[in-house]
Amino acid sequence: MCGIAGIIYRNGGGERQVGRDMTAMLQAMKHRGPDSTGFGLYRGTDDSYVMHVKLSEAVEEDADLEQRVQRQRDEIEARMRAAGADIQDIKGTHRTMAIVFGFDGDLKVLADAVERVRHTEVLSLGRSLEIVKDLGDAETVSDEYHLTDFKGTHAIGHARMATESDVDIANAHPYWAYPFPDVAVVHNGQLTNFHEWRRRLTRQGHRFQSDCDSEIIAVYLAEKMSQGKSLEEAMRDSLTELDGVFTYICVTEDALGVAKDMLGAKPLVLYEDDEVVALASEEIAIRQVLDREIETHDPYEGEVKVWSR
Amino acid sequence: MEPVSGEQVNEQPRMDERGLVELDDSIPKVAEIDGTKAQFDAKDMTTRKINAELRWLIYEQGIKDVTVLNPSARHSLGTAILARCRIRFEGSLGYFGCGLIDGPEIHITGRVGWSVAENMMSGVIVVDGNAGSLAGAALRGGDLVVRGDLGARTGIDQKGGTIITLGNAASMTGFMMQRGRQIICGDVGPGLGDSMYDGTIYVGGKVAALGIDCVPGDWTDADTELIGRKFSSYDLGEPPELQKFVCGKKLYNYDSLEPSERKLVL
Numbered sequence: 018m019c020g021i022a023g024i025i026y027r028n029g030g031g032e033r034q035v036g037r038d039m040t041a042m043l044q045a046m047k048h049r050g051p052d053s054t055g056f057g058l059y060r061g062t063d064d065s066y067v068m069h070v071k072l073s074e075a076v077e078e079d080a081d082l083e084q085r086v087q088r089q090r091d092e093i094e095a096r097m098r099a100a101g102a103d104i105q106d107i108k109g110t111h112r113t114m115a116i117v118f119g120f121d122g123d124l125k126v127l128a129d130a131v132e133r134v135r136h137t138e139v140l141s142l143g144r145s146l147e148i149v150k151d152l153g154d155a156e157t158v159s160d161e162y163h164l165t166d167f168k169g170t171h172a173i174g175h176a177r178m179a180t181e182s183d184v185d186i187a188n189a190h191p192y193w194a195y196p197f198p199d200v201a202v203v204h205n206g207q208l209t210n211f212h213e214w215r216r217r218l219t220r221q222g223h224r225f226q227s228d229c230d231s232e233i234i235a236v237y238l239a240e241k242m243s244q245g246k247s248l249e250e251a252m253r254d255s256l257t258e259l260d261g262v263f264t265y266i267c268v269t270e271d272a273l274g275v276a277k278d279m280l281g282a283k284p285l286v287l288y289e290d291d292e293v294v295a296l297a298s299e300e301i302a303i304r305q306v307l308d309r310e311i312e313t314h315d316p317y318e319g320e321v322k323v324w325s326r
Numbered sequence: 327m328e329p330v331s332g333e334q335v336n337e338q339p340r341m342d343e344r345g346l347v348e349l350d351d352s353i354p355k356v357a358e359i360d361g362t363k364a365q366f367d368a369k370d371m372t373t374r375k376i377n378a379e380l381r382w383l384i385y386e387q388g389i390k391d392v393t394v395l396n397p398s399a400r401h402s403l404g405t406a407i408l409a410r411c412r413i414r415f416e417g418s419l420g421y422f423g424c425g426l427i428d429g430p431e432i433h434i435t436g437r438v439g440w441s442v443a444e445n446m447m448s449g450v451i452v453v454d455g456n457a458g459s460l461a462g463a464a465l466r467g468g469d470l471v472v473r474g475d476l477g478a479r480t481g482i483d484q485k486g487g488t489i490i491t492l493g494n495a496a497s498m499t500g501f502m503m504q505r506g507r508q509i510i511c512g513d514v515g516p517g518l519g520d521s522m523y524d525g526t527i528y529v530g531g532k533v534a535a536l537g538i539d540c541v542p543g544d545w546t547d548a549d550t551e552l553i554g555r556k557f558s559s560y561d562l563g564e565p566p567e568l569q570k571f572v573c574g575k576k577l578y579n580y581d582s583l584e585p586s587e588r589k590l591v592l
Contacts, residue, residue, distance in 0.1 A: 281459060281478035281496055284440060300399035300439060301420050310417060313437055314456045315477045317496045317515060 019178050019205045020046030021190075021285075022297040023266040024306065025171035025273040025324050032061050036159065036167025039174040041305035042297055043155035049298060050178035053189035054158045055150030057173040057201040057268060059326075062145045065105060066124075066198070069140040070114040070131060074185050075152045089134055090114060096130045110161060113140075115147065125196035138187065138226050143199030145169075145270045150189040170326040171273050173266050175203040182228040192232045194239035195224055199270040202238065204231035205298060206263035206283045214259070234259065238267050249323045252276045256319055266296070274323035281318030288313045294324045349374055353382045362390040368403075369396040376403055384411050399439065404432060421458070424451050427468075440477070443470045446487065452560065459496070462489045465506060471560050478515070481508050484525060490556060498537065500527045500571075509553065511566050522573045528553065530566035543572035 022042040026033050039056055060067075070093060072086045079085060093114065097104060103119035120127060128139045141148035149162045155176065159165055175190035182188040194200035208214075211230035214237060219225065223236050234255070241251035252267060252274050262282035266275050275296055277285060286300040288311050295303045300313055316322060340348040354375050357366035364383050368376045376394065383389040384407060391412040397403055401420035404413055408428045415423075418436030425444035437455030441463055449468040459477030462470045465487040475493035482501045490509040497515035500508055503522040513531035520537025527540075528549070549570060557565045 280498075284458065286439065286458070299401075299420060300418060300437070301401070304399055310436065312455060313418070314475060315458045315496075318478055 018049050019190075020049030020176040020298040020302070021174070021203045021205045021264065021266055022046065022295075022302050023171070023173045023203075023268070023273050023275065024293065024295045025268075025326055026293050027324060027326060028291060029326070032168040032170055034165070034167070035059070035169040035172040036164035038306045039172040040155050040159040040165055042295075042302040043174045043176050045302045045305045046176050046297065046299055047154045050176035051154060052179045052184045053150060053152045053177045053186070054155045055148065055175045055177070055190045055203070056158070056162075056164060057141070057191035057203065058147045058149070058164070058167050058169050059145045059171045059199075059268065059270070060147065060167070060169040062270060064144075065117050065119050066142065066144055067147055068114075068116045068118070068128075068131070068142045069148050070109075070116065071112065071138040071140050071186055072114060073112040073136060074187065075112070076185070085136070086112065089137055092134045093131050093137065096134065097127065100127050100130050102127060113149075113162075124198055128196055132224075139193070139195065141193040141201065142196075143270065146193065146199040146201055146268075148191055148193055148201060150175075150186055150191065152184065152186070152189075171268060173201065173203045173268050173273070181207060181230055187227045188229045190229075190231060192227075192229075192235040194235035195226075197236075197239035197243060200235060200239045200242070200267070202231065202235035202265055202267045204234055204263055204265040206261060206265070206278065208233065208259055208261040208263065210260040230261075231265070234263075234265055235267070242269075248272055248274050249321055252321045252323070256321070264298075272323055272325045274321065275316065276321045277316055277318055279319045281315075285316055286313050287316055287322075289324070351378060353378045355379070355382065357383055357389075357392070359383075359387065359389065362388065363393075364389045364391070365393040365395065367395040368400075369398065373400050373402055376400070377405065380404065380407065380413070384409050397436075399436075401439070404430075418455065427451075437474065443468075446470065448487075456493070457491075462487070465489065469556070469560070471562075475512070476510075480510075481506070484508070488556060490560070490562070492562065494531065497534075500525070500540070501537070503527070507552065509556065509565075509568070511568075519571050519573070521577070523578070524573055527571045528568040529571065530568050533569070533571075536571070539574045539577045540571050541574035543570040545570050 072089045106117040108115045151158045190203045191201040208230040211233050214233045238251045263278045264283040264285045287296045357364040393414045395416045397415045397417045399418045399420045402422045404424040406426040407430045410429045413432045415434045419438045421439040423438045423442045428447035431450045434453045438457045440458040441460040443451050443462050445464045446468045447466045451470045453472045456474035457472045462481045464483045467487045470489045472491040476491045476495040478496040480499045484503045484506045486506045488507045492511045494512035495510045495514045498517040500519040503525045506525045508527045511530040516535040517537040519540030553565045
């Protein structure tokens with residue numbers, strides 16, 4: 018059934034501990050999806066970009082894995098430098114890289130160059146967005162990637178119960194909207210016309226890294242925005258053009274939006290005031306970050322709402 | 327009020343042979359009891375512990391009036407209580423709150439998530455805030471009163487009882503309703519009364535669209551009496567002007583008898 022969550026601090030409230038907030042929200046919804054947990058965290062924007070890269074799946078039976086991953090690291094670094102990236106910092110875990118860099122070229126060309134390194138997937142790319150996803154519950158993933166200290170303005174998260182595709186990192190949410198920087202989506206539901214949209218978007222030059230139906234939402238929205246539509250307009254289009262049952266949260270560098278399908282088939286509870294907007298599949302998640310009596314409501318079918326930071 | 331001496335709460339989870347956690351169903355016995363009234367703070371208790379405490383108070387201690395503090399939107403609280411008593415939740419409940427009950431009068435001062443009062447047989451549930459989708463699903467009897475708004479599919483498969491909201495209701499309200507009444511003071515979404523078999527839906531605001539075989543009904547004195555009585559019982563003020571909707575029975579291929587009633591007719 019999956020659990021999704023989002024939080025955005027509004028009106029220039031500055032950076033907060035959104036990593037800690039999202040960990041608590043997703044851990045409270047662990048029962049909705051124990052297979053994998055993903056975070057889309059937005060730091061304050063600066064001049065540099067950050068790219069998160071997956072080097073190997075969570076479970077791989079490759080006797081040469083350690084050496085292979087090291088070769089991938091070296092090759093990615095070399096390709097980025099060759100493409101003109103000014104690499105400022107590299108972090109990561111034994112199967113991921115987080116690369117901070119300066120760049121003034123075409124990001125799609127850079128992402129494609131990195132993904133041509135075998136077994137490599139770019140999880141996120143942007144000035145603000147950082148996607149971290151792995152197997153296990155929220156606290157497990159948060160501990161491994163040291164997310165509780167992450168400060169930023171907004172975040173989304175996903176606790177996954179796999180129904181349509183495999184249990185692995187590639188099929189975990191959030192999804193970055195390749196190749197559009199700083200756009201990501203988490204989704205609860207099933208899309209029944211995703212093959213149709215995937216073929217259509219693939220023909221337009223987009224790549225898909227997973228078999229998960231949710232991946233097309235991110236690319237679909239980003240494609241609409243690249244044609245000049247606002248986030249809200251793109252999300253409204255999705256209500257009629259995407260078929261199935263869904264509640265999804267889409268985030269950009271500055272905004273967070275939510276959309277519910279025309280049947281209202283998937284849950285969402287919303288709290289909003291002048292300082293913060295918090296939303297989740299269950300109210301119990303919102304209460305992890307707002308330690309007071311709050312008044313919440315369920316958005317109705319066909320509703321689209323967007324908030325800015 | 328003095329706390330009753332309780333069992334020591336075991337903080338370390340028990341594990342079964344497979345290494346899975348065995349749920350601790352011991353009763354906390356932490357409520358402050360005063361005659362037939364009791365109160366306890368659920369803040370640091372699990373769902374299972376809260377329900378175990380409630381059942382212990384009502385069934386074994388003869389308590390008639392329980393207040394639960396800090397329910398904190400947890401799921402499945404106050405379910406399957408089959409006794410006449412009063413329960414007050416100071417705060418909000420999560421999903422499946424107060425389902426499968428028969429007899430209690432329950433007051434929730436916050437909001438409730440999906441499927442409140444599912445399959446209630448008798449009793450009263452009053453919610454001061456909003457309710458999520460599927461409120462009163464398969465309701466058999468009793469009154470569900472929501473002062474805020476309702477989500478989608480309110481009273482789906484309703485077989486009796488009354489659902490009242492002072493606010494709005496979302497799509498497919500009264501879907502496949504078979505008996506009972508709904509009083510929606512605000513607006514309702516599309517698909518009102520879709521495929522309803524019987525029962526009555528009153529709406530005070532705008533109807534986005536009627537569902538299949540849901541049609542306007544003729545207002546009678548019995549409708550006026552019912553509305554007035556319910557609003558008076560729950561101190562809801564003056565009822566708004568309401569429209570009445572019923573089943574058109576164009577798709578009507580079934581009788582409305584319970585199996586036990588059918589035997590009597592035969």
